[in-house]
Amino acid sequence: xxxxxxxxLTALTLAATLAAGCSRLTVENYDKIRVGMxxxxxxxxxxxxxxxxDVLAVKTCKWSDDNRHxxxxxxxxxxVLFTSENLR
Numbered sequence: 001x002x003x004x005x006x007x008x009l010t011a012l013t014l015a016a017t018l019a020a021g022c023s024r025l026t027v028e029n030y031d032k033i034r035v036g037m038x039x040x041x042x043x044x045x046x047x048x049x050x051x052x053x054d055v056l057a058v059k060t061c062k063w064s065d066d067n068r069h070x071x072x073x074x075x076x077x078x079x080v081l082f083t084s085e086n087l088r
Contacts, residue, residue, distance in 0.1 A: 025068050027087050033072065037079045042072055 024046045032045050039059070043049070049061035049072075059074040068086035072079055 023065060025063060025065060025070060025087065030070055030082075030084050030087055033070075033079060033082050035079050035081075039074055039077050042079060046070060 029045050033042060039061075042061075046063045050064050052059055052061040054060075057075055058080075059077075061072050061074070063070045063072075068084070070084045070087070071082065073081040
């Protein structure tokens with residue numbers, strides 16, 4: 001029984017650590033984004049966006065969770081503007 005409880009505790013700890021460390025919505029990753037970066041480069045930093053929309057020549061993509069987000073606007077597949085909310 002002790003081994004089973006110890007394994008359960010270890011599995012729970014590992015799951016919590018992975019869940020906390022999975023988010024790419026960090027100040028460090030936001031600071032890596034630069035005007036002129038290509039969409040694929042931003043995707044390497046932040047992962048796949050939660051949603052994107054195209055209006056005229058501007059593609060707007062958003063990476064988000066329950067209380068924070070990063071939004072990046074692309075023109076001709078390059079970053080022209082990026083903003084964040086609640087990263088700090």
